[in-house]
Amino acid sequence: MTGPQDFIQQEEDFLLEKLVMTTKASGLIDWLKRWGQSNSLWTLPFGSSCCALEFILLGASQKKLDDMGCDIVRHSPERSDLMIIAGTITEKQAPILKSVYDKMLSPKWVLAMGSCASSGGLYRTYSVVQGASREVPVDVYIPGCPPTSDAVIEGLKLIKERILKGAKKTPVIKKKPPLNL
């Protein structure tokens, strides 16, 4: 068990290392910025169905979201950094998802929770968008139908890691044009 004390100690060591290693001040500032971003993720749940229910449960589960720095759930896009798409996105819903994403201020990240948001899931039908990545750029996908709270925590860790490393965002998947044979 590491207490908060150890954690701070570790972070400081790491910081020191960076300080010694980096030659440019801008590099350090950049790193500091990313470190800050990754530790204060305010989330915007875009819940549409069953996965949203499991997402609410995350708050009630014994795992602490506070540890991750993302316990603050905002229901307004302007004030949040991380959108969690929990649930099926239908064609009727898609323009709304897009407009909510556009309202968020940069830098912003997107987490697709559940197989519906990742790929359309069970529903390969006329009304379901085959994955939220066809509408907005998604950073991390969490599999499961619905994913357990452990999986969501794991996904949040992954996204923090990506932010800290400054990983590039994946572009929106364009639908492939039909093959002309």
Added chain:
Amino acid sequence: MANEFFQKLKNYFGNQFSELRPHELVVKSSLESLSDHLKFLKNDCQFVLLLDICGVDNKERDFSKRFEVNYHFLNLEKHLRIRVKVFLDETERLPSVVSLWKGAEWFERELWDMFGVSFEDGPRERLLNHHEFQGHPLRKDFDIENRQKLSTPVNLAPESYKKLKGPPPESYWLNIGPSHPITKGSLRIMVELEGEKIKDALLEVGYLHRGFEKLCEGLKYNQIIPHTDRLNYCSAALNNIGWCKAIEDLMDLEIPERAKALRMVFGELSRVVDHFISIGSMAEDLGAPTGLWFFLEQREKICRLFEKYCGARVSLSLTRIGGMSQDLPIGWANECLNVVKSLKKSLEDVSKMFSQLPWWMDKTRVCAITAKDALAWGFTGPCLRACGINYDLRKVNPYYFYDDVEFEIPLGSNGDVYDRYLVRSEEIKQSLKIVTQVLDYLPPGPHIVEDERIALPEKSLVHKRGEAFNQHNDLIKYGVRPPVGEIYSATEGANGELGFYVQSIGEETPYRVKVRPPCFPIFQAYPEVVKGSSLSDAYATLTSMNIIPGELDR
């Protein structure tokens, strides 16, 4: 008495009338006489509750007319369901029944949306698909992968909403949803406010329309079970049971006693979970978020029981056609009884926390609906019982062992939010009572029928015996095959009557599946219920009605 009633129907309809199963009557009507027939059924035979309107496309069968429309009605007194069938061509128009049953409006819009059936009194708007959608998805010649992008979001706002110049208007429009913390899913309400008061409300559904019914036409009967989980995702087990019971009734299959008992246990536990979520979110929306956490904690206990039984917490899929997926693990029953005991204890806190508190009563004695209106809209379940109508399928048509266990049906009298809350919280107690009684006398025996055409053979045998191996292969490949026929089978869901209408043509996949979602007619009445109340009352009403978009939009 019943005979007299039947005689009356026989005299009127002649040989077009038949009794398919006990409690399920069928009348074949024609387009010209439909209005008269329906009027007779409503006014003279007390079929006051419209359950469902369901279309079928007969393109793949050689019928003389392309479409078939099935009306389902319920007579509450005699507990009889009647199905009125009418056939029509693409060019013919259907008379509207909105003047007789208010709740028919959305069903008719859905009929137009899904099949392109047009009505005598003018065109209808689309209900579940968006306004730019081309074609009618449930027609047999519609490709299931024909996705169509929506360029501009649905605009619900009336003209006055957009006016920015000029003097401030007396009333203004406020948009709630489709993704909003109170909606618990995606549905959209547009309210017109005058100060604090709600003058009008507009609804838009279909944001979670996933094409369940079209999907079912390409799946085997057992493959549909996981899809039913996602209808009402708060109480998945009840949907599983409803679906399997429909198919078993269609096949005239008697399931083992143990399976019946297990279904009752899991069904009632699911009902408890559903009510927990409903009451919890109601508390949150009224300004007591602790209530939500409290109920979610209680729910967690039951979810852990589910997890132990089938490995899933929410999407359970725990029934199979012919029984249950597996037997109880060792020690499960004891653990369940312990959980029930601890739940009962914490429920006492609930009544202290809410039922007798003045502020809770103040906030919830709003938005009442009378029993007459509720029937006209087609309410069922706790919302209907809160108005004082004693109708519960578990009592009037006891399936499984519901007539052997002791339980009561809680009733309200005012039909307001408080009564809906009380009925739900009282139902939790009754459900827990049922669970204890069933677990005390859990019958021994197999958990699924021992019939090689329906249930998979035991896994250990499959690897040893060629015969079992072949059975296993055949069943996986061809699935369960119910005989040719149709059925409307209803069970008591957490929100009301959950009906499945299935048409089988003797193949491995159903020809048509229609769900009668309990909250579809209930949500339709929402604007009428909230008119004249304040915005916070509207929030409380929405959650007390427990609208679940998954089953609303299917």
